[in-house]
Amino acid sequence: MEDKAALLHKLEHKNNRLKALVQKYKQSHHLQNALIQLSEQASSVAELTLLYPAIHNILQDYVPSKSFYVVLLNQFSNTLELSYFADEKDGISVPLNQDHNFIQGVTGYVFKQGKTTYFQGEEMQAAADKGLFKVLGTPAEHWVGVPVYREKRIIGVLVAQSYDKEQCYSEQQIELLEVMSLYLSTAIERVKKRELLESEVKIRTRALTQSNEALNLEVEQHKKTLARQQILFKISELATQTKHIDEVYLQVHEIIKSITYAKNLYIALYDRETGWLNFPYCVDEFNENTKPRPFAKGYSELVLRTEQTQLIDSARAEKLLKSGEVERPEPCTDLHSATSWLGAPLKTAQGVIGLITCQAYNNKHVFDQDDFELITFVSHQIATVLQAHLAAQALKQSHQQLEHRVAEKTKEIRQTNMHLQMQIEERKKIEQQLYHDAHHDPLTGLPNRSLFLTQLEKTLQHYQRYPEQQFAVLFIDLDKFKDINDQLGHQAGDQFLIGVSESFSQCIREHDLLARLGGDEFVILLTHLTDRQQAEDVAKRIIELMKKPFCMKGICVQSGASVGITYSKTSYKHTDEIIRDADAAMYYAKNAGRSRFEFYHPLLSAGTSTYELESSHHLDSLPMHFRCSEIITLDEQHQSESLLEAFGEHPVLGSTSFEILKKFAADKAQQLEVELQLLTKACQQIQAAQLDKVLFPCSGLLLEKIEFQALCQTMQSQSIKKQICLLFNEQEIRYASAVQISNLKMLIELGYSIGLNDFAKDRCELNLLCELNFDYLLLSSTFSKRVLQQKSFDLQLQGILAITKIKQVKVIAKGPSILNYRALLDSHGLMLFIGKQHAINSPTATSAPATEQLLN
Template sequence: MEDPAALLRKTIRRNKKLEVLLKKHKQNNHLQHALILLSEQASTVAELTLLYPAIHDILVQHLPCKSFYVVLQNQFSQELELSYFVDEKDGIAVPLHEAHHFSDGITGHVFRTGKTLYLTQSQMTEQARDGVFRALGSPAEHWVGVPIYRDKTIIGVMVSQSYQKDQHYTEQQIELLEVMSLYLATAIERVKKRELLESEVKIRTRALMQSNDALNKEIEQRKRALERQQILFKISELATQFNDIDDVYQQVHDIIRSITFADNLFIALYDKNTGWLSFPYCVDEVSHYKPRPFAKGYSELVISTEQSQLIDIERAKTLIDSSIVVRTRHYHQQRLATSWMGAPLKTAHGVIGLIACQAYDHKYEFNHDDIELISFVSNQIASVLQTHLANQALKASHLQLEHRVAEKTKALQQSNLHLQMQIDERKKIEQQLYHDAHHDALTSLPNRSLFLTQLEKTLQKFQRHPEHNFAVLFIDLDKFKLINDELGHQAGDQFLIWVAQAFLECIREHDLLARLAGDEFVILLDHLSDRQQAEDVAKRIIKVMQQPFCMKGVCMQSGASIGITYSNKHYQNTDEIIRDADAAMYYAKNAGRGRYEFYHPLLTAATGNHKTAEYHHLSALPSHFRGTDIIDLSLSNNDISMLEAFGEHPVLGSTSFDILKKFAAEKAEHVDIELLLLTQALELARDTKQDVLFACSTILLDQQVFAQLCQRLAQHTHSLCLIFDETEIRYASNQQQDNLCELTHLGYIIGINDFAKDRCDLTLLSQINFTYVLLSSTFSKRVLQQTSYEAQLKGILAVTQLQNMQVIAKGPAILNFRSLLESHGLTRFFGKQHHIEKAAIDVRQTPPIPTESETLTF
């Protein structure tokens, strides 16, 4: 027999095991019950705001959970956001008022670690003091946080806390929270899907209701169209089934009666030849209308305006007060209509009459729907009435044919319209594809491909029509790399967009601006009459690029270096044009940036086969003079001529020395050629009685050169006039200007060239005693185009007349406008039409004195 003590111990052990099993069974039962309730709530609640309170109610049944909240991560901002919050002490205000509350506190700590955490108040205080997390809100006696996972990814934290010391959390209760958190993500997803489904149902319901409204409107429109179609059928019957005109009138009345109030109706016909109104049909409870001359009644108003009229008592008074309608002298004795409407009977030959309805004693008030219907009917029956009046049988067949043709035409038009819409849509797509392929994505400007295509067309046009000149401006932005480095590439892109818009405002609508690459832009100017127009565009671009570009509070100054090439007959392809414009641009950039330069062959001569070293000194170039008469309309003979020097350059050919001097290597070389040309000009002017104008530069007015100038002038008996460019005089030094005035004191003749090219500075004319003033060709042309320049010309003529100066208009083709400029007070002209080539004179040798037969006539 077993020992009773051993049996007792075994029984105690079994009882403990049974208690443990019973406890686990209860715990599993609680978990199962909680999960069942959670699943039911997830299947029944319609939105998340109802799900969280339901979960809270489930947990309250099994653990101290009066203070409970749920935090989820926002998938866009990645911040922890409060989804549900109930607290015994803090309410809801505390967590919402602190920025990044959950990320910094213990909740964020649980989210980062991804593990369940249970702490007492003392443990929380200790860890907060150690910097593990921040202590936020009222301290709880017991705090437990459980991470919420979805597919192994943590999406939030579920927290329960107790403010009572004796209300702690057991392992079973924590396990219940963990199990609930596992199924919470699934429940949230199910509720969200249900919310989305309900939202889609609502949207589709609204769409269906809108569709029903549209369908009702369409049904109403179809009803109205059917009514009008029935009216058309009835009117068509008038054209075929009724031969008696009185029957036609009666049927018209019946038709109008079917659509509106027509107890009182009359049809009036108008004869333009006699000017009389007749009333072939009238049904009226008061009046009976008789034929009358055309006057100022309601009927006449409809016929004269050819529009339907709706007249009530107020409008009738207005028409009478303004004398548009004039009453007869017996109208006070008549019973007047309180509402009246009439519609014209329009045919291809004009208005033949009208249909009118009226009501007395406010029995009916016509409205716009009535006037629309009677207008519709009148337009349809006008031809029918005219047909019956002229030839009932013949016109009836014609109307039937016209109706069928109209229907067929309408069907064909609908087909054509549908086809045209498809064609237009395809064109839009093709245009967009073409635009994207030929335009810069950043600035939306044309790209290199489109620019070269247009340049090729312009070059071909110029080769066929040499008078259609063009120019290409090659633009490189200064300091663009610095803007990119200082402000960033995004600022660089914004700068390029700003530059593109600014350049567009500097050119005409038909000019072409394109972006080649990076900070390089090109402009194609077409339909130019002279090089000055290209210069004007370049000046505008340089001026606009002087404005600073600001971004992010930083302002930087850029600029533009511009190379210009002007059309000439030697260009055979676009590559040559781009090459020359690029060379001119690099010349401008190397010359100091922020400027423009025209292309000259000297810029690229080094790359060709020309040997320029032997022509380094300009005085070694073979040269000749060309004399051009100045036409004086006030005299029978011309007493002035213009002398120009040309050099035979191996690259440029026969070219003005003004261009050659620009590329002089040294100032001394420039002075030598100027004095040499002056000596030859003095020889040519020695034996002539005319004034010979010779263009020279202000370098001759330098103190170290001026003595040589005066010496050469004193050695010759001559009638030579030294002409200086206005721009050089304006920027001359004080010493140079003093020497210029000294020339006049010494009795020598001087003049100013290209005056008023950029601005009209009359002070120059009053300060220096010029004998001749040569107007710029640009100014002469603008005088004919703008009235403001006419006023400036009057000022010039007034000043020069007081100073006894002679004004000469100059330009490549100025004589073509001679008669026009003469009307503005100009009588002397220097132009291309009367160009006279003179014999070549080698400036390296002393020219022989011409004989009488060889004397140059100027």
């Protein structure tokens, strides 16, 4: 008897333990299902107003929550605000009309305590009598409040209450509420980001609709691509989410409806062994139950025989009947005869398994080429999905019992592993987010000063070991950013900074680094450079991009960017020196007129006076003189042509060509005045020195309407027409207006000689050589250097030489070290080079002071 009692006691103990385990797994299952549903809702709902009802519906499956509300902290007003409210007794008007101050009530009490609180019966009133909080609204029999946290900071309270005494909250239900609150803030952020993304998509869509017709066509094509991609996504989901083949057919029908007319649709499967057609799915106005039939000569069989999509209208149907390719098994009335029929084969790797067909009666719809292409496009994907489901269905039927036993045994293990995996994934995401937040700007998402300096330190150390791998730092300050904040508000200023950061990111390579130092200051680290021109190209793109005005609320503000550049050098020992020099160059660019870039020069930090820095961009105050360079051949024989260039004595940059100095002009009128004076003086010196042919660089400003008349008056002498060739910068001609191009052609008609200067500096525009009749072409030193370093540029050079040979244009190479490479350049087909510079031997212009007196 004692053994029997002991055995019963042992069995009872085991039974209690099993019940506890079952309860534990049941609770775990509820938690898991609730979290999965919450994740699905956060991934699917379009806005926050839909998220809270979805959460409420999830909770009602596990917790008494007919009365449920969510209160969140408004970070701007620092008050608790009602985000969602559902109550059995109090309507939404109660908390709104009574002007609830939630911080004073029991909700605020939970918010202050920061922990879950559960009141039963009269406990809430007793706590209110003690002065802990005020009772707002109808008192509940059971009330539970759970704080909502985001990154260890409480942001709100989730509340469930019951007016039924018998309907209390268990520990497991309270635990479920606490777990839901842990993931609520994450779900809210995901929905907010989706709302922001959808808002940005709408804004961009509205902007695209205002573009020209060409852009609209491109947008329509892009929409078609996205639509097709969305269709592929839907079909792919069928392969993984839909369990039953009948659901697949229904979903396929819905997909076809979204792309074309599919009121009448059927899917046929072909069994090659039996030679029969089966119709597992059919929706038709006149024939809802299509029976299996042997292979015959119908429209469906035509698709299967040809293995191609067939588009059949009334006219083609008559031709097919007359030719005997198609036969009708029995006479049918015109009412029941399809007036437009479209069928596509379902092709797989094993061959054609059937077809999908749409048809229209009584001319309700006429299928066209777009329908033909779309159904052909989706039929291949649908065939793969159907093949997979048919195979899975057959396999499932043969192994159904075995799968059932395996599923039961592995169910508990899968659930446990899934829960652990979710915890691990969530922890990883939290750790990654913490690291990201510590090293990135919260507004723009760009790397912050700390991360930039760390990367710059690594780059400097690498450069000290490998000096041939150059780098550059661009210090960018946005012009007139204060005007945007003042006129449009700080929120618009934030949007402007976000837009600027995205635009700047498109101006650099993937391995380059863009960071925000703070305010309106940005900095870029360019690595793996071969010359300074690459850094200059990036600065030009940024300045050109910032010329577009920023508009918001109907107000447009013109901004800009001043860029300071410092290039790597062995004297740099610390990152502070690099940032200091880039900042000094930026300051100089801002003083010189803004919306420009400047490289760092030692004189910028070597005691140059403030007056010199501020006045250095006044071009008419600089001393000017001329230098002449003869054009020679490979064997150093002098040609009749020579290059005449104007130089000025800049207080910071020293002796510098006018091509560089003209960007220091105070305005357009000043530049034009100085350039016309230089051209007049150049003509005098050319005639006095009796030079045969002189190439003189000038600006595209001279080709504008009024300026062109001044140019013609300056060069009205017939003799000077034969002696001088006007060189225009290739980049200016590339972006020249219609008036400028017309005046350039007028110069050619009047007998003037023209040429292109600094050709292919940033890209090779061969169409310019074809459209206009140039006499000379001066290659840029940057392009000449690239020809020697990269084979791809040699192909561009051969294209240039082929066109210039046909059009009889002389091609001349130039650069500071071009003579050192002339033997190598000869192998590429270049024959003419710029020789050494010297002053013109003229009694009227032999020194800088004489020219300076002329210009002043």
